[in-house]
Amino acid sequence: MTEIENLGQRAQKAKKHVASLPTETKNEALKKAACDLREKAPMIIEANKIDMEMGKEHGMNAGLLDRLYLDEGRIDQIAIGLEQIAKLDDPIGEVLGMKKRPNGLMIGQKRVPLGVVGIIYEARPNVTADAFGLCFKTGNVVILKGGKDAIHSIQAIVRCLRQTLADMEIDPDCLLLVEDTSRETTIELMKQDRYLDVLIPRGGAGLIRAVVENSTVPVIETGTGNCHIFVDESADLDQSIEIILNAKTQRIGVCNALESLVVHENIIDALMPKLIERLREKEVELVGDEIIVSFDPTIACATQEDWGKEYLALKLSIKTVKSVDEAIEHINHYNTGHSESILTNNYEHAQKFLNEIDAACVYVNASTRFTDGFEFGFGAEIGISTQKLHARGPMGLLALTTTKFIILGNGQVRP
C-alpha cells in the first residue's frame, strides 16, 4: 500500500467521527490547539531553523524566506487564527428551505461537511494550522501536502495539532500529512477521487495549473489576480487617485492588488500629471500604451505581454480607451476573473460595468484590495475562488460544506 492509499483509508475511517463532533467539542479543541502551539513554539522554531538553513543553502529568495520564517510572534498569530475560527458560527447541521410538496413529502437541504478535503500548498508553514482549523470547524478530515522547503516546520505543527486532538480524545486522523513530498506522490494524491471529495491548491499559478491538469478530484481553483481599475470620464479625480494608490501600493504581493489601469481618453490631461507624480513618489514603475507614452515620454511602452501580467510588484500598466464599452472589452479579455473596479459618477456606466464584467468581484468607486474573506465579513478565508462552480470570490467556511436533501415521508410512493 502506498502512503497516499494509507492516508486515504485512514481519512475515510476518521470522516464519520469528525462530521459528528458537537460544535462545543470542536471549539474547545481549536482553543486548546492554540494554547498548545504557543507552548510548543520553541520546538516548532527549532524545526523551522532547519528549513530556513536549507532554504538559504538552496538560494531561496528573500520573499520566500520571509514567508517560511517562524518566530514566537508569528506562531502567536497562527494561534490567534485558530481562536478566531473557534468563535465563528458552526454552519454544519442547518436545514435550508424545508418545504412541503403537494404529496405531503417534506423536502429540505441539510448542510453537511464535504468529507475529506485535500490541500496542496507551498512553503508557507502557517497554512498548515489555518487549513486544519477551517476544515476541522466544518467537520471535514483534511489531508495536507505542504511544500518540501517547509516540511520540517509543517511536520512540527502537524505533530503538535495531532497531539491536541489525541489529548481531547478526538481521532488525530482528522488531520493527515503527506510526508513524501516527491512529485510522484503529489500526482498520486491528485488522482484519489475515491478518497477525496475536493482538492484545493493554495499557491502560485504553476501549482494551480498542475492540479487542474492532473486532478480527477473536483478542484476549487484559487487563482491569480490581474486586477483592473477603469477611471471613467465622470470619475472624481481626487478620489480616483487615492483609490488607485491604495489598490496598487497598500500591499503589492497579493492577488487583489491593482495591476493594470484603464483610463478614459477625455480625462488624461486632468488625471495623469498628479497621478503619475503620486505613483512615482511610491516608486511605482509605469508602462503605457501609445497615447500614455506620447503624453509622458518618460513612461515606457507596454508590450502585449504587459496587459495580461500579474506583476505582484511596484509596477503598473496603463491603457487608454474611448468608452466604457472599450474598457469592458479590454478588461474581459485580459482579466483573470478576480477583482475589477470602475470609478465613475455615471449611473448607466456603473450598471453596465457591474453587469458585463466577468469576474468574481466587481466594484464601483472602491479599491480592489477589499476582496478578502475578512473584509467581506465571513470571519475566515479559505482562499479566493476565480472559478465559477461551487464558490466564486472570497470563500468562508460555507465553501467547505455541501448539502444533502433530506426527505420526510409517511408512505409516499411515486404514481
Next chain:
Amino acid sequence: MTEIENLGQRAQKAKKHVASLPTETKNEALKKAACDLREKAPMIIEANKIDMEMGKEHGMNAGLLDRLYLDEGRIDQIAIGLEQIAKLDDPIGEVLGMKKRPNGLMIGQKRVPLGVVGIIYEARPNVTADAFGLCFKTGNVVILKGGKDAIHSIQAIVRCLRQTLADMEIDPDCLLLVEDTSRETTIELMKQDRYLDVLIPRGGAGLIRAVVENSTVPVIETGTGNCHIFVDESADLDQSIEIILNAKTQRIGVCNALESLVVHENIIDALMPKLIERLREKEVELVGDEIIVSFDPTIACATQEDWGKEYLALKLSIKTVKSVDEAIEHINHYNTGHSESILTNNYEHAQKFLNEIDAACVYVNASTRFTDGFEFGFGAEIGISTQKLHARGPMGLLALTTTKFIILGNGQVRP
C-alpha cells in the same frame, strides 16, 4: 484551427449576447422553437430514420434503439419540454443578500450565467433540445457533443433550433454542435478550460469516468444510483411492501430505482413471505445473503459484486443486518451517493439515518423514486448530481448559474 477551437471562439463571442437577453425574448424564442420543432417534425423524422437504420445494421439493442427513436409524438414531447422551460422563472439577475459593511461598502451576490456550458451525451436525440432550452433560459451558450449513433437526428434538431434563433435575431451561436464525433475531438473538447466554464456528461458510467479522468474543465458529475432501502424493526410492514415495490418496479432503467434492500433481522419472518410473493408477481429476480437464502432456499446467494451493482433491471439484492448502525455502515460502503431510504417508526433511528448516510438524497418512509427535479418542484432537471461541489442531488436551473460579488462604494480604500 480545429473544429473545437473554432466553436470555442464562437461561443466566447456569443456569450455576452445571450447573457444579456431579456427574459421575455428568451421565453418567446423557447416557445417559437417548440412550434418550429413541431412544424419541422417530418424533416427530423427523416434524419432519425438514417440513424435508426444504421443502429439496426450495427446490431444496436432494443433498449438503445427505443431511446434513439423519434416520431411525431416524441417530437411533441420535446416541444412541450421547451414550453415548460419558457414558463419557469428566470433566475438570472437576482441580487442575493446585499449587506452594508461597517466601512459603508454595500456587498451582494448577483446571479449570473456560468458562461459556456459543454454537454456530452450519448444516443438520445431528445437531450439536444432539452439541454439547449435549460442553458438558453439561464443565459448560457451551450456546446453540445452528442453520440455518433444519433448524429443525424441531433444535427436536424440543432439546425431547426438555430434557425429559430436566427429568425428571432438572436445569435445562433448560442447553440453550437460538435460535428466530428471522433474520440480525439471529444477529448479535445474536455481540455478547453480556456473556453468552457463547465462540462456536464449525461450518460452511462463509462462516459462519466472518461470525462472525470480527462477533463481540465470543471465537471458536474451526474452519476449512477445504487439505491438502498433499509427496513427497520419498527417499520410498518404493509407500507414497507408498497414502498419497496414502487421503488423497485415502477420504472426499472432509472438511477433512482431501488437496487438493494437491507432488512433488520428481527422482521424477516414478518416481512419476507409476503414481500417475496409480491416481488415475484412482478418477476423480480432476488439474490440474498446467507440468512435470506436459508430463510428461502429458492433465493440465489448474492456475490460480493451484487452489493455494489446498479442492476437497472428486475433484480434486487437483499442483505440482513442486526442494527441501524450496521445498515448505515453497509449502505455508506456500497452506495453511489444517490438516494437512500429508511422505513421506520423509531424517531432516533430516523434521525441517525438522516445524519449519517452520505448521499445526495436521504429519505424516511418514502420511495427513492422521488429523486427528480420535477418531483422536487424545480420545474426542470439538468440531471442528478452525485458529487458534492456546486450542486448535489436533482439540479434545476440554478445549477447552470453562478454568482459574482458586486461591491458598491463611495471612495473606500483599505486601511
